[in-house]
Amino acid sequence: MTWVAMTAAAIVLVGLAQLAASCGTGQVVFDEIVDWDNTTVAYPTASRSGTSVALIGDVDGDGTGDAAFGSPLADLSDGSVTIVMLNQDGSANSTSVLSKATSALTTMLSTQAGQFGTSVGGAGDLNGDSVPDLLVGAPVLGATGKVIIIFLTTDAGVSSVTTIENGVGLGLTTLVAGELFGSGLATIKGVSTINYATHALVGIGLASGQDRITTQIYGSILIATLSRVDGSVTAFTLFDHSQSGMAPVTLGSGFGSAIAAGDVRGTGSPLLAVGAPLYDSARGRVFLVDMDWTLMAITGMTIVEEGALGWTPTPALGSLSQIGTGVMLADINADGCVDLALGAPGAEEIGPNYGMLAVLLLNSGPSSIAVEAFTRISYSANPALQSAVTSTVRDVRI
Ligand SMILES: *[C@@H]1O[C@H](CO)[C@@H](O)[C@H](O)[C@H]1NC(C)=O
Ligand SMILES: *[C@@H]1O[C@H](CO)[C@@H](O)[C@H](O)[C@H]1NC(C)=O
Ligand SMILES: [Ca+2]
Ligand SMILES: [Ca+2]
Ligand SMILES: [Ca+2]
Numbered sequence: 001m002t003w004v005a006m007t008a009a010a011i012v013l014v015g016l017a018q019l020a021a022s023c024g025t026g027q028v029v030f031d032e033i034v035d036w037d038n039t040t041v042a043y044p045t046a047s048r049s050g051t052s053v054a055l056i057g058d059v060d061g062d063g064t065g066d067a068a069f070g071s072p073l074a075d076l077s078d079g080s081v082t083i084v085m086l087n088q089d090g091s092a093n094s095t096s097v098l099s100k101a102t103s104a105l106t107t108m109l110s111t112q113a114g115q116f117g118t119s120v121g122g123a124g125d126l127n128g129d130s131v132p133d134l135l136v137g138a139p140v141l142g143a144t145g146k147v148i149i150i151f152l153t154t155d156a157g158v159s160s161v162t163t164i165e166n167g168v169g170l171g172l173t174t175l176v177a178g179e180l181f182g183s184g185l186a187t188i189k190g191v192s193t194i195n196y197a198t199h200a201l202v203g204i205g206l207a208s209g210q211d212r213i214t215t216q217i218y219g220s221i222l223i224a225t226l227s228r229v230d231g232s233v234t235a236f237t238l239f240d241h242s243q244s245g246m247a248p249v250t251l252g253s254g255f256g257s258a259i260a261a262g263d264v265r266g267t268g269s270p271l272l273a274v275g276a277p278l279y280d281s282a283r284g285r286v287f288l289v290d291m292d293w294t295l296m297a298i299t300g301m302t303i304v305e306e307g308a309l310g311w312t313p314t315p316a317l318g319s320l321s322q323i324g325t326g327v328m329l330a331d332i333n334a335d336g337c338v339d340l341a342l343g344a345p346g347a348e349e350i351g352p353n354y355g356m357l358a359v360l361l362l363n364s365g366p367s368s369i370a371v372e373a374f375t376r377i378s379y380s381a382n383p384a385l386q387s388a389v390t391s392t393v394r395d396v397r398i
Helices: 103-109
Strands: 002-007 011-016 030-035 052-057 066-071 080-086 092-098 119-121 134-138 146-152 158-164 181-187 199-206 220-227 233-239 258-262 271-276 285-292 297-304 326-330 339-344 356-365 368-378 393-397
Touching (some): 080 134, 134 181, 271 326
Antiparallel strands (some): 119 134, 356 368
8 A cells, every 4th residue: 555745846756564353443554655755856946846646557568556645835836746656566657747838738727827736636647548648736727726637648748628717618708817717626426416537526626716706715616427448527516605504615625635535434425535634724624524425415514633433643743734635535544434644734743844754544334533643644654754844744645
């Protein structure tokens, strides 16, 4: 089992050694760290390389899944995404950078400061050529932000590009400027009402999404069904604060900055983990959002934060930890229960803003969610990270 963790200037791949015996118990021990940062590729200090990362499927067809990560502040915030062809051990075999220097993206991205690469996601092949494609969020591109679907070639080049944005590619016309459409992205698997052979289901965050009635900024998410013929949106639902089930989301919390999906309750139906890293003046929290996928409705929300669900980390992560800047749901210790990993870039370590990945092993059922064990991946806890982590660990995805 491996996953990727990002720092301000480097990407690390963490290997997992120790497995637990029963659901939600045991310990997570990390035995390996791989840094994808290619020092011969110039990622300027301020590019915020590693803000987002995703495993996107086997692009080059060598049998090993490949990855992508975003550098949204590269090139004066025009942004870039790096596709990393992986070797079996998780090291980078080659890298390819998509940016305004890529001809298919030049017109769209040049001098827009759209922060292309704030989020990245892979939903498999979306145009029927068997090559996995790439979703990239650019939340300040154009008036309302865009999600760009990049149809890839096997050498990580671009065959064509399409977008999801206000008034384009879907019947959505009500987004307004500054909602940050595309701040978060997730692929949602395991929904019984979706035919995954012909469609993909994705969650898109709007970290400053407005309540449609009061126009106040609470943050929102949009769930979209995409066609595997051309990536077009065939259905969507926008969950803003005026919608049923959204009341627990508080004003200005950045809800939608990060999204993940997984079958936490073991019921065969995924729930969503949605980060709200600005909650309580940047302490941050994460919502586990139960969904009725047939009705496409929110049926409940469970809050994950320090002091909740039996999670009382000592020492505490601190009041500016920005928990939920990144979220991942996956069975990290391979015991059959989906676990939660949280990026907390402002967490205290040997000083402010060292950041950490908070790994919460969950023990959940249809009617309960509990944190059974907690492990930090951080500067102090992982000596192997000390050469890579000098400031912040920003995100985590699988
Ligand atoms: C890339 O993969 C090829 C084929 O497996 C291998 O021969 C080569 O050594 C790899 N290169 C790097 C830099 O890992
Ligand atoms: C690192 O960058 C160099 C120069 O751009 C490139 O030739 C090489 O393939 C890259 N290596 C990896 C593993 O991406
Ligand atoms: Ca591959
Ligand atoms: Ca494709
Ligand atoms: Ca587990």
